[in-house]
Amino acid sequence: MTHPHDIEEGGFRATEQAGGDPRAFEANGAGHPSADYLALPSAAREVLDFWFGAPDSPRFGRADSRWFARDDAFDAELTARFAPTLASACSGELDDWQRTPLGALALILVLDQFSRNLHRGHAQAFAGDARALAAAQQLVRTQADRLLPTSHHRVFAYLPFEHAESLEAQRESVRLFDALAEETGERGNLEYAIRHWEIVERFGRFPHRNVVLGRTSTDEERAFLLEPNSSF
Numbered sequence: 529m530t531h532p533h534d535i536e537e538g539g540f541r542a543t544e545q546a547g548g549d550p551r552a553f554e555a556n557g558a559g560h561p562s563a564d565y566l567a568l569p570s571a572a573r574e575v576l577d578f579w580f581g582a583p584d585s586p587r588f589g590r591a592d593s594r595w596f597a598r599d600d601a602f603d604a605e606l607t608a609r610f611a612p613t614l615a616s617a618c619s620g621e622l623d624d625w626q627r628t629p630l631g632a633l634a635l636i637l638v639l640d641q642f643s644r645n646l647h648r649g650h651a652q653a654f655a656g657d658a659r660a661l662a663a664a665q666q667l668v669r670t671q672a673d674r675l676l677p678t679s680h681h682r683v684f685a686y687l688p689f690e691h692a693e694s695l696e697a698q699r700e701s702v703r704l705f706d707a708l709a710e711e712t713g714e715r716g717n718l719e720y721a722i723r724h725w726e727i728v729e730r731f732g733r734f735p736h737r738n739v740v741l742g743r744t745s746t747d748e749e750r751a752f753l754l755e756p757n758s759s760f
Contacts, residue, residue, distance in 0.1 A: 561582070561583040561584060562583070562630075562677070564628045564629065564630050564631075565583060565630055567628070568625075568628065568630060568631055568634070569625065569631070571613060571622075572622075572625050572630070572631050572634035572635075573634075574609075575610070575613065575634040575637055575638055575642075576630060576633070576634050576637070578606075578609065578610075579592075579595075579637055579641070579684075580592075580678075580680060580681065583677075588678075589677075589678045589680070590680075591680065595641075598648075602645065603645045603646065603648060606642055606645045606646060607645070607646050610638065610642050610646070611646060613638055613642070614638055614639075614642050614643055614646055614656070617635060617638040617639050617656060617659070618639065618643075618655055618656050618659065620659070622635055622638070623635070626663055626666060626667075629667065629672040629673070629675040629676055630676070630681075632663050632666065632667045632672065632685075633667070633676060633681055633684065633685050635659075635660075635663050636660050636663050636664055636667075636684065636685060636687075636688060637684055638656070639656030639657070639659050639660035639663070639688075640656060640657065640660035640664075640684075640687055640688045640691060641684065641687070643655060643656040643657075649740060650740060651740050651741050651742070653740070654691075654737070654741070657688065657691055657692065660688040660691075661688040661689065661691075661692050661697060663688070664685055664686065664687075664688040664689060667685055668685075668686075668700070668704065673685050673686070673704075679708060679711070679712050679714075682708055683708070683717055686701060686704045686705060686708070689701035689704060690705075690720070690721050690724045691724075692728075693728060693732070693733040693734060693737075694728070695725075695728055695729060695732075698721075698724060698725035698728045698729070699725065701721045701724065701725065702718070702721045702722055702725050704721075705717045705718040705720075705721040706718050706721075720760075723757065724760070727758075730752075731746075731748075731749060731752070734760075735749035735750075735752055735753055735758070736753060736758060736759035736760065
C-alpha cells in the first residue's frame with residue numbers, strides 16, 4: 529500500500545468503447561448490484577466485496593481506513609483468504625476476469641494491492657506489478673475505467689500506473705488522477721501521484737524499494753531516503 533486517500537463517490541457515464549452493452553456496467557445504486565457484478569466469477573466478487581463492500585452493503589461507496597494502513601491483522605486476514613487467489617493471478621490463471629470492467633478491477637486489486645499486504649517488506653510484494661499495469665492499461669485504453677461505479681473503484685484501477693518505476697506510466701498516473709480530481713473536486717490522490725512521478729523522474733525508480741529488491745542505493749538516493757516523505 530502507498531498512501532491514505534480521502535475521496536468522494538462519483539458518478540460516471542458509460543461509453544460504447546468497452547464493448548458489450550454499456551448499461552450493464554452502470555452503477556445501479558445501493559442495494560441494486562449491476563448485471564456485470566452478478567455475472568462475475570464468485571472469486572472475483574469475493575475480492576470486490578472484501579475490498580469495497582458488496583453493492584447492497586453500507587460499506588459500498590465509502591472509504592475504508594484499512595486500505596492504506598499498516599495493519600498486521602488485516603494483512604493476516606487477506607493472506608488467509610486470498611493467498612491462493614494471488615498465486616493464480618500471478619500465474620495468469622485469472623486473466624479471463626478482464627472480460628468486464630469490474631472483473632478487470634478485481635484482478636488489478638489482487639495483483640497490485642493484495643500482493644503488497646501478503647508480502648509486505650519482501651520483494652514478492654511487487655511480483656504482480658507488471659500484470660497489474662497491463663490490466664490497468666487495457667482498462668484505460670478501452671475507456672472501461674469510466675464504467676466503474678465509484679471514484680474509489682477508479683482510484684484502485686489507476687494505482688498500477690502510480691506504482692510503476694516507469695516515467696511514461698507515471699505521466700499517465702498524473703493525467704488520470706488529474707482528470708479524476710476535476711470530476712470529484714478531491715485533489716489528494718493527484719498530489720500523491722505527482723509525488724510518485726517526481727521521484728521516478730529524479731531517480732528512475734523508487735529508492736525506498738532498493739533494500740527489499742536487493743538493489744544498491746546511490747549516494748544521492750541514500751541522502752534522499754533520510755528526508756521526510758521519501759517512502760510510501
